[in-house]
Amino acid sequence: MNELNLTGAVMVVGGGISGMQSALDLAEAGYKVYLLEQKPAIGGTMAMLDKTFPTNDCAMCTMSPKLVDVGRHLNVEIITNAEVLGVEGTPGNFKARVLKKARYVDEEKCIACGQCADECPVKVPSEFDGGLGKRKAIYKMYAQATPNAYAIDKNKCLKFKNPKACGKCLKVCEAGAISHDMEDEELELHVGSVILSPGFEPIDPTPYGEYGWGVYPNVITSVQFERMLAASGPYQGHVVRPSDHVEPKKIAFIQCVGSRDVHRGKNYCSAVCCMYATKEAIIAKEHVDNLEATIFYMDVRAYGKDFEKYYDRARQQHGVRYNRSMISSVKELQQSNNLLIRYLNQDGQYQEEEFDMLVLSVGLKPSTSANDLAEAVGVELDNDGFCKCEEFNPGATTKPGVYAGGAFVAPKDIPETVGDASCAAAQAGKVLSDARGSLAQVKEYPSEKDIVNEEPRIGAFICNCGINIGSVVKVPEVVEYVKNIPGVVHSEEFLFTCSQDNVERIKERIKEHNLNRVVVASCTPRTHAPLFMSSIREAGLNPYLYEQANIREHASWVHQDNPKAATEKAKDLVRMSVEKVKLAKPVHTSSFEINRKALVIGGGLSGMTSSLNLAGQGFSVYLLEKEPELGGNALHIKRTIDGSDPQRLIEDLRKQINDNPLVEVLTEAEISDVSGYLGNYKTTIKTSNETKVLEHGVVIAASGAEEAKPTEYYYGENNNVVTQRELEERLASGSLDDVKNVVMIQCVGSRQEGRPYCSRICCTHAIKNALTIKNRNPEANVFVLYRDIRTYGMKEKYYREARENGVIFIRYELEDKPEVSFKDNKLEVKVNDPVLERQLVLDTDLLVLSTGIVPRKDTEKLSRMYKLPLTADGFYNEAHMKLRPVDFAADGLYLCGLAHSPKLINESLSQANAAAIRAVTLLSKDRLESLGIVATVNEKWCKGCGLCVNICPYDARVIDENKDVAVVREVLCQGCGACVAACPSSASQQNGFEKKQILTMIDSAIS
C-alpha cells in the first residue's frame, strides 16, 4: 500500500468511445478500471455511425479494435446494464454503489449465436437503428457488440408478463446461458477516482412540427440516416425512402434542428452537425448515382482540422449544394410522399423546392441519465445540463477526484471526445499515481517446453459453435478428415471450444498426447486467437505454435445453403492451417528497459501542462523552450471569451513548475541533433551558454504555432490596421477608449488558396474583442465582415450576445472580398451587403484583421529530426484523425496544442493532459515488450541495401553500420511485413507469417 492509502482503481461511467478511451489509458497506465455502461453493450454513439468525417473511415472498422482491447483487457472490468446509485468518500478513496440490472443472459456462457433471437416471437423497434429496423425482446445491440452476448429486454419479453408463456429462447440456447430468474444486484466498488462520460443524446425533433418528423414517412433524422447508410444497418446500406423503398433522387438536409435556437431548442451550436451532414451527403451520393443533395444551413461550421478541405471537396468534387436559408415550412405531397420545402433564401426571397427525402440534422443534448448521474455522484451541471468544468482545469468537475470526459462536458466530435477522455484519465492518474499498479493484475505462466527438435505433433479441435458451424458444416466429417493429415495426432470436436471447460480440455490434451502444435477450427482468430494462444501457453507451449481456421465467419455462415461446399471449404481451411502450423516456430518477444524521462518540446501552456501532468504522475521531464521565458502564445492573450485570465494561469503553472523538482526547464534552448529511438532518445540542445545531451524515452511535441501576418489591407503600412491579437493588446492598455468605428475582417488569408484551412478560433477571438469594445463604449460601431460565423459549441452564446449588443455582422463572399482604401488619412472599407443588396462604405478608425494561425517554421525542422509527419498545411499529423488525436503513428511520440492544429486555450490544455497520459501508458511499464509477429533478418543473406529501411512506416528498420546488414528494432516493429515483401534477397521474414508458411498455405489451398 502507498503512503496516502489511495485506491489504485478508477470507475469510468459510460462506455462510449470516451469511456473506452479513458478506461484503456488508465488500464495501460497500471490502474484497475471498472467500466460501467447503462446499455447491454459498450460502444456508444460511435458504434451507430456508418462513416466518420473527414476521412470517411468506416466507424466500426476503426473502433472495433478498441472494443476488442477493452473487452480483453485484464484490468478493465466491463459492467453493463449498470447505474450509479451513489459515490461517497474522498479523492483517492471513493466507495461507489452501483446497481447492475439483470441481463437474464449469462455473458460468460452466451456465444452470441443468435438462435434465441431467431426464435423470439417479439419484435420491437430497434433503438440502435433509430427505430428504422426491428429487434427482438432478446437481442444483441449490434454485430460487434462488446460484451459479445445477448440480453433480454424485460419490458418486452413475454415470459416476464406471463411465466407460462413462451420460453422459446430457453429451448434453443444450447449454451444454457439464459435465465429469467436472474436478479438485479447492488455492487460496491472501491475506487480512487471517478470519470463520468455518459455522452449525449440526439435532440428529439418532435417539437419541430413544421418539419413533419414522425408524421411524414420520408422525413428522418440524421441518426436514422446514419443507420440507413450503414451496410450492417436495417437497410443494408441502401439509401431508399422509408415510404416506398425507392431510391431518392433529391435529398435535403436541414441544419440546426434543435440547435442555435433560444426559443424552442438549445441556445448552443451542437458543433458536429455541419460536418456530419456534409459527410452523409457525400456518402449518400456515393450510394445513389446522380443523387442531388442539398444542405439548408445558416453558417457552415467546418472549423476542425481538415474540415474546410472536406467541405470544399463536398462542393467541388461531389457537387453537394449548400443553400444558406431559413426554412419556413415542410409539406408532404400526398401522391408522391415527396416533401415541399419553403424557405427564405439569402436574397430575402421565399422559394419552394420539392425533395424525395428530408434528413434533419438534429443537435446534441445531454443524455437523459446525466441529471441522475450528476446527483448520485454529486457534481454540478451547467444551465444547459452539461457537466460544469473549470475552463483552465479541463475535465475537472465541481467535485474533487471526479472527472468528466466526452460530450458530457459539451457537444463535441470524436477526436475531441477521445482527447478529453484521455485528459480525464490523465487527471485521475495524477491523483492516484502513488497507487499505480497496486490493483492491476499481471498474468503469470509456467515455463515453456522446448519443442524445436521435435516432429510436429498437432492437435486439431473443431468447433460446432452450438449449431452455428455444426448445422452447416459436417463437423464429424471434418474431424475424421483432419485425423488423416500427416502430423495430426489428435482431432476432436467440441460443442463450444471457447467454453471454460473445453479450454481446460485442450490443455489436458496437450499433455495427454504430448502435442507440440495446436489448430482450432472455429470462429475468427481476430477475436478468439488471443484466448487460445494464452491457453496453450498455460499448458507450457509457446503461444505461436498455434493456428486458427475460421470455419464460421468464412464457411458455415456464408454458405448456409450449401453444406457440402461449406464442409469441403472447412476441410481446406483446416488443412491450410495444419500445413502452416507445421512450419511454426516458437516466438519469443523481446523486451527492453526504457529511459523513463520525457522531453516536452515547447514551453507554452500546452508544454507546461503536459510537463506538470507527467511530473504529477511521477515522471521526470525536460521542458524545452526556445524563448527566454515560459508562456508561449498565451503571453499575448489577456482574457478568454469565458472570462478567465491566461496571465494568471501562466503565473500559476510557472510557479508549480518552479516548485516541482521533476521538471527541468531549459529556456533559450534549440535542438541541434537527435539520435536514438523509442525508449532511448538522445537529444542535443544548445542554450545560450551550453551544449547538452538530454537522454529521454519519449517526446511530446508541443511546439505551438503563430499568428499569421497579413500581407494585404495596408497592414504594416497603416498604424490603424492591426491583427486581432494586436487589438487585444491595445484594448488591454486602454488606448482605444475613444475609437468610434471599428471594422473587423474575418478569414484574412484563410479559407482560400495558399492557406485553405479554417483557423477555428478567429470568429471567437473577434467576437470577444468586439464585445469588449462595445462594453467599454456602447456608442462605438463595430462591424464584423465574415464568411461564416464559426462560434461552435458553447461559444454560440457570445455571437448572440454580440448581435444583441449591437455588433453588426455583414457577410461577404470569397469572390467579393471587402475593399480597403486609405486616402487623405482616412481608412475606408467597402463591402457588398448581400441582404441589402448594396455596397456599404464604412468609415473606419480601426481596421482589425482576423488572420488565422500558421505553423511555426521550426515545426518542419523538428519534423525532420524526430520523423514526425506533417499535414499538407504544415501542422503535425497525428496517428489517426479520430481515435488517436495526440499520438504519432510511431510509439513514444505525442503531440498537443497549436502544433496539432489551431485551437482555444482550454482545448490545448485538454490535449496536453491527454498527451501526458498517453506517454504514461508507455513510461509506466517495467519494460517495453515487442510484438511477437515482428520482422527478422537473416544476416547471412542481407546485403544491407536499405530497401527495408525506406519502406518501414514505423522507423523500425536501420542499417547496422558495422556489419552492413539491416536490423529490426523489435520494439518499434508493428508486424506489417512490408519489409519482408520489399527484401530482394529474401533475408527478411515475419514471425508467424514466414514466406514459406504463406506459400505452403497457398499450395495447400489449391491442392
Place this chain on the structure above:
Amino acid sequence: MSVPEEKLDANFEPKIVGLMCNWCSYTGADLAGTSRVQYPPNVRIVRVMCTGSVDPMYLVRPLLEGADAVLVGG
C-alpha cells in the same frame, strides 16, 4: 487472345486464393459472416497482417499451380 475452352464450361468452378489484410478485408470477410451475406464457396482466404507484405510470389505461384484467380484485399 482466345479464351481457353474449359473456361466456357457452364459448370466451371474457379479456385480463388484470397490474400486478405487482417485489419480491413479479412475483417470485412468476418463481417460478411456475421451479417450472413451468402457468396460462392470458391475462395480460400489466407490472412496476412498487411497487404504490404504480399510477395509477388504469392500471386504468381498459385496461378502457376492451378488457381484461377488471386484476390488481394487490403
